[in-house]
Amino acid sequence: MLSRLKVLASAGAATALVGALLGFGLPTTADAAVPDTIPLEVKNDSGRGEQLYIYDIGTSLATGQQGWADADGTFHPWPEGGNPPTPAPDASIPGPAAGQSATIRIPKFSGRIYFSYGRKLDFRLTTGGLVQPAVQNPSDPNHDILFNWSEYTLNDAGLWLNSTQVDMFSAPYSVGVRRADGGTVTTGRLKPGGYHAVFDALRAQSGWGGLIQTRSDGTVLRALAPGHGMENGDLPGNVMDDYVDRVWQKYSGTTLTVTPFGDQPDIRYYGRASGDVMNFTDASGAVVTSFQKPDADSVFGCHKLLDAPNDTVRGPISRTLCAAFNRSTLLVNSEQPDASAANFYQDAVTNHYARVIHDRMADSKAYAFAFDDVGNQESLVHDGDPQQAYLTLDPLD
Known part of the structure; x- marks a missing residue:
C-alpha cells in the first residue's frame, strides 16, 4: 500500500518521497522495462499569458544525489551550498505558452515538478x-509568485x-499516465469553477x-494548508480541540478498533482512552503503542503526537487515526x-480545508493532508510500465 507520499508535507522535504515509497515495500527493481527517462507532456x-517555467527537482535514484534535470532528462547535481544560503543554478525550463503543449523527459527520480x-x-x-519554497513564511522570496508542484517517483x-x-x-x-495498452489514467482536475469555489468556501x-494569501495586485495566490496557517496565526490553534475532547470522552468507555491493512483484515488493534492517553492493544491484550491526546497541529500535520514511523504497528495505527x-x-x-466517504467531514469541527478541496475535485480525489491515501482518497496515478506522463495546467476559474 502506498501509505504516504506525504512525508513531503514540509516544504523542505521534497526528496523524501522515495523513502516513503520504498519504505512501504514497493519493489525497487522489476524486469528493467522502465527506461531511464520517460516523456512528460506539459x-x-x-x-494565462505570462511566461511559464518548469522545474524537475529531486533525488537521483541511481546515485542518491540531490539535483535537477534539464528538458532532456539529464541529471545535474547541486553544487555545494553555503550559510547563509547561496543561489542555486538556474534549473528552469521554459514552458509552453497558453494553449500549447511541450514535452520534456523526466529521469528516474524522486522529487517534484514545479511550475x-x-x-x-x-531556489x-x-x-x-x-531550500524549498516555504510560502508560509511572508519573507520567502517566492511568496508573491503564483506557482505549484506535483510529486513523483519514477523507478x-x-x-x-x-x-x-x-x-x-x-x-x-x-x-x-499512459499505459502500455494505450489507455490513459488521470486525476487532480477540479470541477468547472472549482478553483474560485475553494477560496469562496474557505472565506x-x-x-x-x-x-x-493574496498578492498586492489582487491576485489570489494560494490557500495555506491548516498546519502552515497555524504557524502564522491565520488559524486558531484550538480549532480541533472540541472534536478531540469528544473523541477522548467517547473512547474512554468504548473500544476503537483499527484495521490498518486492507489486505490483512485479521490484524486489528484496540484503543481505549484513559486520562490524556489512548492505549492500543493487540488481540492478546498486550499494549502495543500509546498516543497522547493530540492538538490540532498534530492532527493536520499527522506528526508530533500523531507521529507515524515507518514500522508495522505504530505507523499504520497513526496513519489511520490521522x-x-x-x-x-x-x-x-x-x-x-x-x-x-459519505461520513467524511460531516462534523462541524473538521479539516474544512480538506473538505472543500475534495468537494470541488471532479473525481473527489485529493492529497489534502498527509495520509489522505488511507482508503484510497488520494489524487495519484501509477503504472508499472509507463509510456508517457502528463501534467496539464488547468484554468484558474
Whole structure:
C-alpha cells in the first residue's frame, strides 16, 4: 500500500518521497522495462499569458544525489551550498505558452515538478542541500509568485505521480499516465469553477478565510494548508480541540478498533482512552503503542503526537487515526478506517480545508493532508510500465 507520499508535507522535504515509497515495500527493481527517462507532456490550459517555467527537482535514484534535470532528462547535481544560503543554478525550463503543449523527459527520480507563472522561482542551497519554497513564511522570496508542484517517483517498478495540496492549494493542474495498452489514467482536475469555489468556501467558513494569501495586485495566490496557517496565526490553534475532547470522552468507555491493512483484515488493534492517553492493544491484550491526546497541529500535520514511523504497528495505527481525525469520522464509526466517504467531514469541527478541496475535485480525489491515501482518497496515478506522463495546467476559474 502506498501509505504516504506525504512525508513531503514540509516544504523542505521534497526528496523524501522515495523513502516513503520504498519504505512501504514497493519493489525497487522489476524486469528493467522502465527506461531511464520517460516523456512528460506539459499542456498549458491555464489561459494565462505570462511566461511559464518548469522545474524537475529531486533525488537521483541511481546515485542518491540531490539535483535537477534539464528538458532532456539529464541529471545535474547541486553544487555545494553555503550559510547563509547561496543561489542555486538556474534549473528552469521554459514552458509552453497558453494553449500549447511541450514535452520534456523526466529521469528516474524522486522529487517534484514545479511550475511558476510570470517569474522564475528562487531556489537556494545551504550546506545541507536545497531550500524549498516555504510560502508560509511572508519573507520567502517566492511568496508573491503564483506557482505549484506535483510529486513523483519514477523507478524500475514504474511511475507514481500525484497532485498535492498537502502544503497549499494553488494554481490548479491534473496529472496522468499512459499505459502500455494505450489507455490513459488521470486525476487532480477540479470541477468547472472549482478553483474560485475553494477560496469562496474557505472565506464562508468562520475562521478559515485567513488561510488565503493574496498578492498586492489582487491576485489570489494560494490557500495555506491548516498546519502552515497555524504557524502564522491565520488559524486558531484550538480549532480541533472540541472534536478531540469528544473523541477522548467517547473512547474512554468504548473500544476503537483499527484495521490498518486492507489486505490483512485479521490484524486489528484496540484503543481505549484513559486520562490524556489512548492505549492500543493487540488481540492478546498486550499494549502495543500509546498516543497522547493530540492538538490540532498534530492532527493536520499527522506528526508530533500523531507521529507515524515507518514500522508495522505504530505507523499504520497513526496513519489511520490521522485520517479519521481530519475527516471527523471517529464519533460516527468505532471501526476505522471508515470506508464510507459519505461520513467524511460531516462534523462541524473538521479539516474544512480538506473538505472543500475534495468537494470541488471532479473525481473527489485529493492529497489534502498527509495520509489522505488511507482508503484510497488520494489524487495519484501509477503504472508499472509507463509510456508517457502528463501534467496539464488547468484554468484558474
